[in-house]
Amino acid sequence: QxxxxxxxxxxxxPEGAIVSLNCTYSNSAFQYFMWYRQYSxxxxxxxxxxxxxxxxxxxRFTAQVDKSSKYISLFxxxxxxxxxxxxxxxxxxxxxxKLVFGQGTRLTINP
Amino acid sequence: DVKVTQSSRYLVxxxxxxVFLECVQDMDHENMFWYRQDPGLGLxxxxxxxxxxxxxxxxxxxxxxxxxxxxxxxxxILESASTNQTSMYLCASSLKGxxxRAFFGQGTRLTVV
Numbered sequence: 633q634x635x636x637x638x639x640x641x642x643x644x645x646p647e648g649a650i651v652s653l654n655c656t657y658s659n660s661a662f663q664y665f666m667w668y669r670q671y672s673x674x675x676x677x678x679x680x681x682x683x684x685x686x687x688x689x690x691x692r693f694t695a696q697v698d699k700s701s702k703y704i705s706l707f708x709x710x711x712x713x714x715x716x717x718x719x720x721x722x723x724x725x726x727x728x729x730k731l732v733f734g735q736g737t738r739l740t741i742n743p
Numbered sequence: 744d745v746k747v748t749q750s751s752r753y754l755v756x757x758x759x760x761x762v763f764l765e766c767v768q769d770m771d772h773e774n775m776f777w778y779r780q781d782p783g784l785g786l787x788x789x790x791x792x793x794x795x796x797x798x799x800x801x802x803x804x805x806x807x808x809x810x811x812x813x814x815x816x817x818x819x820i821l822e823s824a825s826t827n828q829t830s831m832y833l834c835a836s837s838l839k840g841x842x843x844r845a846f847f848g849q850g851t852r853l854t855v856v
Contacts, residue, residue: 664842675833675847720786724843729774729793731845735785
């Protein structure tokens, strides 16, 4: 079993829809949680960062961490075609230097 | 903003060639990483460096070596390129400790023919 599980998709939704992307994990020591967005043929860019549990909002994006369920989510409101990309979750324990990545979910927003 | 720069966007090399991929970061980060990314396999860590001249093997180090002579520069070396090393290579850097958010370069698409 992988430490971090992420459905690779692909996921296709109409423009304006609310998108929910999720990861589950098995290591209860994970404390730092990140979401990266990767456009085709580009490097991943850091989109959201959360420490421990709770929610964090940035514009149309909300990151949610539920440590009791070992489950993290990224919500995209009012989705746009420009949100079409692969979204990778990443996480690590306190003190660790290396991130553990999910496989990435490929998302397409249809106009 | 952190900038991580990889020397090439696209490379085509022949089987058996020695290949150098270069990465430079401008934010004085202690940690630097090399990953490869393949469809269906996600990001896989090749090597990690936490200081100058210090390195640690990742999940798939076979066929690769690295060099870090200066803090800002981390090189990935394919000693004898093979077709199964055709991939997207991504360099990243992060501060040591705490949040250790990683920042990535734009990637190098390497094709070995």
